[in-house]
Amino acid sequence: MKALIAFEAAFRLGSMTAAAQEQGTTQPVISQRIRVLEESIGRVLFDRSGNRLSPTDQGRFLYGELSSALASINSAVETLRDEALDVQPNLLIATHFGFAHAWLLPRLGDLQQAFPRYSFDITPVDSDSALDMVEADISIRFGQLTGARQNEIQLAQEEVFPICSPAFAQRFGLAERINEDMLARVPVLHMDQNNPRWLDWSRWCLLAGLAPLQGAAKFKFNNYPLLLASVMQGEGIALGWSALVQQSIAEGRLIALQPRVTRSDHGYLLASRHRNSSLVQPVIEWFQRELAGN
Numbered sequence: 001m002k003a004l005i006a007f008e009a010a011f012r013l014g015s016m017t018a019a020a021q022e023q024g025t026t027q028p029v030i031s032q033r034i035r036v037l038e039e040s041i042g043r044v045l046f047d048r049s050g051n052r053l054s055p056t057d058q059g060r061f062l063y064g065e066l067s068s069a070l071a072s073i074n075s076a077v078e079t080l081r082d083e084a085l086d087v088q089p090n091l092l093i094a095t096h097f098g099f100a101h102a103w104l105l106p107r108l109g110d111l112q113q114a115f116p117r118y119s120f121d122i123t124p125v126d127s128d129s130a131l132d133m134v135e136a137d138i139s140i141r142f143g144q145l146t147g148a149r150q151n152e153i154q155l156a157q158e159e160v161f162p163i164c165s166p167a168f169a170q171r172f173g174l175a176e177r178i179n180e181d182m183l184a185r186v187p188v189l190h191m192d193q194n195n196p197r198w199l200d201w202s203r204w205c206l207l208a209g210l211a212p213l214q215g216a217a218k219f220k221f222n223n224y225p226l227l228l229a230s231v232m233q234g235e236g237i238a239l240g241w242s243a244l245v246q247q248s249i250a251e252g253r254l255i256a257l258q259p260r261v262t263r264s265d266h267g268y269l270l271a272s273r274h275r276n277s278s279l280v281q282p283v284i285e286w287f288q289r290e291l292a293g294n
Contacts, residue, residue, distance in 0.1 A: 007066070010030060091118060091138060097224065099140055140269070145267065157262065157263070162237055
């Protein structure tokens with residue numbers, strides 16, 4: 001079918017270069033597709049001896065039969081597409097609790113404004129293997145990009161740094177860049193250290209070039225929104241993931257401290273079973289644009 005479409009465009013436009021531009025590809029690709037078509041039917045469709053692309057008698061015959069068929073197919077597709085505009089799409093978005101609460105919830109109005117015809121079901125999940133994650137139109141998780149999952153793209157790479165409330169920083173005299181001495185004298189809040197996907201304070205300190213924290217954790221959370229709420233109330237200092245805390249930092253509710261640790265192969269990952277859908281792809285592109293601004 002790609003070869004037939006390439007031939008039809010080249011014949012109609014009189015140029016393989018023009019056909020490539022129309023099809024969003026390159027001239028060599030169009031040329032190769034037409035050669036494959038010629039080989040499959042055993043006839044030459046274009047005379048390539050001159051400077052112009054001249055169709056042969058066989059090429060003119062094929063175009064006469066093909067153009068009306070493609071026009072009919074295109075008309076049927078356009079009819080169905082027009083009918084789809086009258087249907088309200090409903091998309092299921094499944095994502096981890098932290099992303100749903102800290103990133104998506106504040107932007108639901110922007111998402112609805114970008115897609116006024118759509119309705120969205122937002123489902124927070126706590127496991128990558130949850131059924132909602134598998135069946136969702138769009139699923140967003142935190143993890144390592146390995147290429148093992150089909151149709152998965154990275155929305156934002158992991159960037160982690162200490163965060164605290166402005167009042168907390170003032171109370172403990174925290175400078176822009178923290179060190180081991182500062183961490184030793186302030187309450188440190190931890191995410192659940194049994195979850196290997198997330199950096200904990202020990203591994204973050206190692207990557208940041210700091211000595212490991214001494215002593216057992218006094219406050220641990222297995223829910224990132226709860227940890228963020230505790231930080232904003234001035235209960236302690238915690239690790240912040242850039243994509244999740246950037247808006248709170250911009251609003252002045254949190255302060256970002258140095259140093260920053262980045263793992264380019266970790267981050268927020270989006271997968272969809274409908275990457276080629278004309279309804280789902282624009283929503284995926286919206287997430288890509290929004291996360292690119294973090």
